[in-house]
Amino acid sequence: DAKTTQPPSMDCAEGRAANLPCNHSTISGNEYVYWYRQIHSQGPQYIIHGLKNNETNEMASLIITEDRKSSTLILPHATLRDTAVYYCIVRVGRGAGSYQLTFGKGTKLSVIP
Amino acid sequence: DVKVTQSSRYLVKRTGEKVFLECVQDMDHENMFWYRQDPGLGLRLIYFSYDVKMKEKGDIPEGYSVSREKKERFSLILESASTNQTSMYLCASRHRGALEETQYFGPGTRLLVL
Numbered sequence: 001d002a003k004t005t006q007p008p009s010m011d012c013a014e015g016r017a018a019n020l021p022c023n024h025s026t027i028s029g030n031e032y033v034y035w036y037r038q039i040h041s042q043g044p045q046y047i048i049h050g051l052k053n054n055e056t057n058e059m060a061s062l063i064i065t066e067d068r069k070s071s072t073l074i075l076p077h078a079t080l081r082d083t084a085v086y087y088c089i090v091r092v093g094r095g096a097g098s099y100q101l102t103f104g105k106g107t108k109l110s111v112i113p
Numbered sequence: 114d115v116k117v118t119q120s121s122r123y124l125v126k127r128t129g130e131k132v133f134l135e136c137v138q139d140m141d142h143e144n145m146f147w148y149r150q151d152p153g154l155g156l157r158l159i160y161f162s163y164d165v166k167m168k169e170k171g172d173i174p175e176g177y178s179v180s181r182e183k184k185e186r187f188s189l190i191l192e193s194a195s196t197n198q199t200s201m202y203l204c205a206s207r208h209r210g211a212l213e214e215t216q217y218f219g220p221g222t223r224l225l226v227l
Contacts, residue, residue: 041221044205104155
């Protein structure tokens, strides 16, 4: 699986968009980009994933560069409840079997009132 | 929404006790997982289950066993709890047919072994 690089921490003002970057320069053509987050003392929460195209759901948007070497997770209107560690993971999509998720250090996002 | 529930949020046990951690998911997922999470070590896979009555060892199965008698329930058993099993335990589930590796996690059980 491709390695990812994320900044260790970021601050964002409440109500503003939070843009969390992730570099994955060694990504291969069949690898997906996934984002999870973990709020303190809770289990990880799946946010969004994508392969090539930009994706949007009720939680966030995922922007993947054309060369797929980096991506940005966008929380459009950050709230205090979005304070968490955000993990970017690059994995091959598989139709069967089960594989553990490996979380790196992630980005600690602090949303400030 | 997928819901994964774990039987306890916090648990305190004594060394040598047998400990049962229960996990239930309501989305008919075939795959279920047990991880532990420790500071500086990240998520480590203990056991996983492809389907009912099936189980496979993960990276750190020693001192643990599992049971999957029903599709929705995956139990983790600490046969004889030890202090080095003090940790946050996380259960997750996944639909087997999904191409993507989306896993849905429970809230976690923070276990303290004295």
